[in-house]
Amino acid sequence: xxxxxxxxxxxxxxxxxxxxxxxxxxxxxxxxxxxxxxxxxxxxxxxxxxxxxxxxxxxxxxxxxxxxxxxxxxxxxxxxxxxxxxxxxxxxxxxxxxxxxxxxxxxxxxxxxxxxxxxxxxxxxxxxxxxxxxxxxxxxxxxxxxxxxxxxxxxxxxxxxxxxxxxxxxxxxxxxxxxxxxxxxxxxxxxxxxxxxxxxxxxxxxxxxxxxxxxxxxxxxxxxxxxxxxxxxxxxxxxxxxxxxxxxxxxxxxxxxxxxxxxxxxxxxxxxxxxxxxxxxxxxxxxxxxxxxxxxxxxxxxxxxxxxxxxxxxxxxxxxxxxxxxxxxxxxxxxxxxxxxxxxxxxxxxxxxxxxxxxxxxxxxxxxxxxxxxxxxxxxxxxxxxxxxxxxxxxxxxxxxxx
Numbered sequence: 001x002x003x004x005x006x007x008x009x010x011x012x013x014x015x016x017x018x019x020x021x022x023x024x025x026x027x028x029x030x031x032x033x034x035x036x037x038x039x040x041x042x043x044x045x046x047x048x049x050x051x052x053x054x055x056x057x058x059x060x061x062x063x064x065x066x067x068x069x070x071x072x073x074x075x076x077x078x079x080x081x082x083x084x085x086x087x088x089x090x091x092x093x094x095x096x097x098x099x100x101x102x103x104x105x106x107x108x109x110x111x112x113x114x115x116x117x118x119x120x121x122x123x124x125x126x127x128x129x130x131x132x133x134x135x136x137x138x139x140x141x142x143x144x145x146x147x148x149x150x151x152x153x154x155x156x157x158x159x160x161x162x163x164x165x166x167x168x169x170x171x172x173x174x175x176x177x178x179x180x181x182x183x184x185x186x187x188x189x190x191x192x193x194x195x196x197x198x199x200x201x202x203x204x205x206x207x208x209x210x211x212x213x214x215x216x217x218x219x220x221x222x223x224x225x226x227x228x229x230x231x232x233x234x235x236x237x238x239x240x241x242x243x244x245x246x247x248x249x250x251x252x253x254x255x256x257x258x259x260x261x262x263x264x265x266x267x268x269x270x271x272x273x274x275x276x277x278x279x280x281x282x283x284x285x286x287x288x289x290x291x292x293x294x295x296x297x298x299x300x301x302x303x304x305x306x307x308x309x310x311x312x313x314x315x316x317x318x319x320x321x322x323x324x325x326x327x328x329x330x331x332x333x334x335x336x337x338x339x340x341x342x343x344x345x346x347x348x349x350x351x352x353x354x355x356x357x358x359x360x361x362x363x364x365x366x367x368x369x370x371x372x373x374x375x376x377x378x379x380x381x382x383x384x385x386x387x388x389x390x391x392x393x394x395x396x397x398x399x400x401x402x403x
Contacts, residue, residue: 065093066103087114172204374386
């Protein structure tokens with residue numbers, strides 16, 4: 001690209017980026033080339049890195065300023081120049097065919113005309129009213145603008161601009177467009193890079209930022225001055241940070257896992273101690289639990305569900321006559337029932353044995369027992385004689401003898 005003809009420093013010290021403007025022939029294209037010193041780029045990237053910022057792309061401000069005006073057809077297809085008048089330095093650019101063609105830095109700004117937060121001066125029509133400092137600033141500005149316009153006109157693929165657009169902070173100086181138009185004999189305008197809509201804020205101070213933002217939004221850019229080794233450094237830093245974060249997360253997870261396991265073990269031990277204390281308190285009450293289990297086993301094995309105690313007892317009382325009085329009743333589960341009776345005579349005993357023999361619970365096996373005559377004192381002129389019957393035994397049908 002004959003780079004050395006266009007940049008004021010050695011190409012060996014430069015980072016160069018470009019974008020294709022148009023295809024001229026089969027093997028030839030016009031390109032827009034941007035270059036910057038590597039040392040300046042590294043200094044900028046180091047400053048950004050200290051703030052934790054890693055830029056995706058680095059473009060030049062004049063490129064954004066030129067794009068903000070070239071995209072909206074300001075010159076109606078004719079070449080025009082843009083002066084971005086900033087505080088410390090300014091930029092001149094040439095727009096041809098709605099594309100940035102050339103640019104030039106002007107080491108003059110409006111910051112020297114301000115003191116602190118004071119307003120910018122006004123260029124009176126009569127220059128005799130200007131201060132000496134304003135006179136010197138004006139001469140330097142006009143000289144640089146004329147030199148830039150002449151350079152644009154004589155460059156290969158250059159063009160003579162038909163008008164000058166002023167933007168930037170310095171465009172707010174009252175009387176500036178009229179004074180410049182008188183000096184350079186070209187139409188001079190102050191334009192906003194975009195329509196502010198219903199807002200009243202002046203956007204001329206943000207032409208470069210707006211142009212770069214629009215360019216990024218519309219994906220029209222190919223300019224990037226970030227050196228390739230910076231991307232490699234970014235990638236290495238990301239890998240290192242990823243490994244560190246991964247190890248840190250693994251350590252944190254192991255720490256949390258250990259804490260959870262320790263807490264779970266401690267909780268189990270606490271629960272165990274609580275239950276042990278509760279068991280110790282009720283230990284005397286359950287000391288004979290084995291005996292209880294054995295007794296329950298015996299009861300379960302000898303449970304007579306067919307001839308329950310309630311059914312047998314109810315049947316005995318049902319079959320007991322008025323002349324029979326039960327004095328004692330001993331119930332042997334699943335075995336027999338022993339009765340001690342009082343009857344009036346022997347026949348009452350025989351009849352009662354017969355009645356019990358008809359019960360479905362005794363299978364007709366009744367032992368009558370022993371009887372003794374009992375004489376009572378004379379009452380109402382009669383001697384009362386009864387018989388005591390003991391050992392009357394009725395065998396229950398579930399008795400082992402019947403099995």
